Amino acid sequence: MRIRAKTQRLWLVVGAMVALGGAGALAFSTLGDKATYFYAPSDLAGIPAPTSAIRLGGMVEKGSLVRNGQTVTFVVTDNARTLPVTYTGILPDLFREGQGVIAEGKIDPASGMFTAETILAKHDEKYMPPEVTGAMRKTEGRVS
Template sequence: MKAKHQRLWLVLGALGALGGAGALAFSTLGDKATYFYAPADLAKGPAPTAAIRLGGMVKEGSIERDGATIRFVVTDMAETVPVTYTGILPDLFREGQGVIAEGKLDPATGTFRADTILAKHDESYMPPEVAGAMKKTGRVSAGN
């Protein structure tokens, strides 16, 4: 076999291995991806069955504690979604602040069952996904 043909097979083999590694990485990432939804997005269509991120503001006066279980309402000022979480909340979690909850929506009750709660880290911060979703509803000015 000529050197030219050997190089061609080497390049084709390297491209095939690179393509296979990329396909494997992409398929693994697709299984772990969590999509972001605002309450208004969930109200529009069928409830997703996969794990998602629900983002918005914790509605004033909505936090209820029952032992380690916390119930509260997430709003984007257009729609609301009740959330149930069992565990320890972040120190900065409170009413009127931005929050992202990771978990699954129970289609039977419409309650979001959160596995993880992420809260803002300072007074002026709002998660980008939450800010974008609230701007889409027209409830927050572009400067916020």
């Protein structure tokens, strides 16, 4: 018995769609595992500490920077709440108090300290990462 050409094409198209759908699902699941979510200190208040890596953004609070060799501690604020951060490594040249920062890392649930693996600083006087700007605007009306 011979399969008609239209039926063969239909099965070919269905097979291609299934293969593309499977490849897309695999790609999205892999990307989801590598995603790093952005939070401001106010976003983390009152929720359990995320167990995966996150990005913490805000301003480096003036007077909070303490250097101890390669280890640096400072406080990130969004003008409503604060979160202490520790980082071991070389800081970007533009990192300083009163400037915008994004720190990538994890929160220690026991101490509440954010341990950063990467520090990103703004690159000029007028630029602030969009995530930080949005978080700061969101909390302007809040009080600590």
